[in-house]
Amino acid sequence: MPELIARTATSDYQVLIQQGALGRLGEVTAANCRGRMAVVVTDDQVAPLYLKQTCAALRSSGFTCASLVLPAGEKIKTMEYLSQLFSFFHEQGLSRIDPVIALGGGVIGDLAGFAAATYLRGVPLIQVPTTLLAQVDSSIGGKTAVDLPQGKNLVGAFYQPRAVVMDPILLHTLPRRRMSDGLAEVIKYGLIADLELLQQVEQKTFDLEWVVTRCVNIKTHVVTQDEKDSGERMLLNFGHTIGHALEKVTGYTGYSHGEAVAVGMVTAAEMGERLGLTQSGTAKRVRSLLSQYQLPLKAEVAFADLASAVHSDKKRLGGLIHFIFLRQAGEAFIQPIEPEKLEQALREVWAHG
Ligand SMILES: NC(=O)c1ccc[n+]([C@@H]2O[C@H](COP(=O)([O-])OP(=O)(O)OC[C@H]3O[C@@H](n4cnc5c(N)ncnc54)[C@H](O)[C@@H]3O)[C@@H](O)[C@H]2O)c1
Numbered sequence: 001m002p003e004l005i006a007r008t009a010t011s012d013y014q015v016l017i018q019q020g021a022l023g024r025l026g027e028v029t030a031a032n033c034r035g036r037m038a039v040v041v042t043d044d045q046v047a048p049l050y051l052k053q054t055c056a057a058l059r060s061s062g063f064t065c066a067s068l069v070l071p072a073g074e075k076i077k078t079m080e081y082l083s084q085l086f087s088f089f090h091e092q093g094l095s096r097i098d099p100v101i102a103l104g105g106g107v108i109g110d111l112a113g114f115a116a117a118t119y120l121r122g123v124p125l126i127q128v129p130t131t132l133l134a135q136v137d138s139s140i141g142g143k144t145a146v147d148l149p150q151g152k153n154l155v156g157a158f159y160q161p162r163a164v165v166m167d168p169i170l171l172h173t174l175p176r177r178r179m180s181d182g183l184a185e186v187i188k189y190g191l192i193a194d195l196e197l198l199q200q201v202e203q204k205t206f207d208l209e210w211v212v213t214r215c216v217n218i219k220t221h222v223v224t225q226d227e228k229d230s231g232e233r234m235l236l237n238f239g240h241t242i243g244h245a246l247e248k249v250t251g252y253t254g255y256s257h258g259e260a261v262a263v264g265m266v267t268a269a270e271m272g273e274r275l276g277l278t279q280s281g282t283a284k285r286v287r288s289l290l291s292q293y294q295l296p297l298k299a300e301v302a303f304a305d306l307a308s309a310v311h312s313d314k315k316r317l318g319g320l321i322h323f324i325f326l327r328q329a330g331e332a333f334i335q336p337i338e339p340e341k342l343e344q345a346l347r348e349v350w351a352h353g
């Protein structure tokens with residue numbers, strides 16, 4: 001049974017990845033916090049599927065269980081819903097030792113996580129990620145946030161959960177597009193650090209519990225090394241500079257995050273080949289992998305719009321942009337590069353896309 005420990009500068013926490021793990025939620029929560037009143041935060045698509053089972057698991061370990069069901073979607077990652085959570089916590093009499101359970105995808109994880117980080121200056125948080133994206137990415141690493149009208153994730157905190165409970169069985173109810181979204185991140189992990197994972201995904205022979213465990217291993221390893229997002233953690237942003245720019249240009253409606261990252265990964269691989277930084281043939285492999293999972297390889301966006309979004313997104317360090325390239329499939333590196341050179345490579349790839 002894969003049971004990992006994520007280590008950060010401030011805390012260690014258990015990550016349980018197992019078929020049927022949801023049934024062990026009460027036991028894991030009891031082992032990691034003293035309170036006996038649990039508040040579950042979830043959304044209206046997840047609640048009908050898994051809320052009953054979640055509360056039953058908590059009750060079987062002696063917790064009382066209150067739940068708040070919010071509308072599904074990014075639109076709830078706001079200050080307004082955050083204050084709705086605070087009111088609910090207060091109404092329920094949540095104390096500093098009582099756990100908040102985030103049951104849902106990355107949206108619920110980010111919102112309930114930030115609420116737990118700030119209510120009473122921090123109450124225990126247990127993440128129960130229910131999307132592939134949340135299992136392999138957002139529930140690990142301690143980033144929590146809400147959006148502002150001015151932009152995504154502008155207010156938030158680094159706040160580590162007491163434990164993360166991942167049940168791959170929950171992924172069977174995900175719509176296909178959501179599954180592909182998560183697979184884009186899985187492919188990213190394979191491309192930057194894990195050739196065996198990449199091969200399994202290519203051959204479509206994988207078992208989800210194994211895939212999630214491999215990805216979480218990479219993320220916990222990187223996060224352990226680098227809690228506050230510099231250095232090695234930047235490798236996790238492979239495909240994301242262009243992906244984020246694409247999401248921004250299309251007003252966060254045209255492409256899902258995973259789809260935008262897919263286009264970003266193909267583009268970065270092709271730019272790397274043009275610049276002589278990436279082994280030739282890598283981009284072709286990236287393309288065929290992504291298309292196996294119905295992920296897009298290019299986007300109908302004007303180069304000028306994309307380039308200006310890339311520039312506004314990138315932190316520049318000493319006049320250079322730090323961009324993530326692949327050396328080959330399974331290995332990524334950070335390359336400081338002049339903005340003009342990067343833009344030229346992007347222009348050429350975009351024109352030929
Ligand atoms: N904190 C981080 O490090 C981090 C990293 C990446 C992304 N994020 C954030 O994550 C969010 C996206 O997360 P997401 O892709 O999980 O989206 P999401 O939370 O909106 O979930 C996607 C949809 O799937 C539904 N759903 C969830 N689990 C289901 C299941 N098991 N069966 C059927 N339907 C289910 C949800 O109701 C929702 O409609 C964004 O807000 C993004 O900013 C955060």
Ligand SMILES: [Zn+2]
Nearest residue numbers: 137185257261
């Ligand atoms: Zn991502």
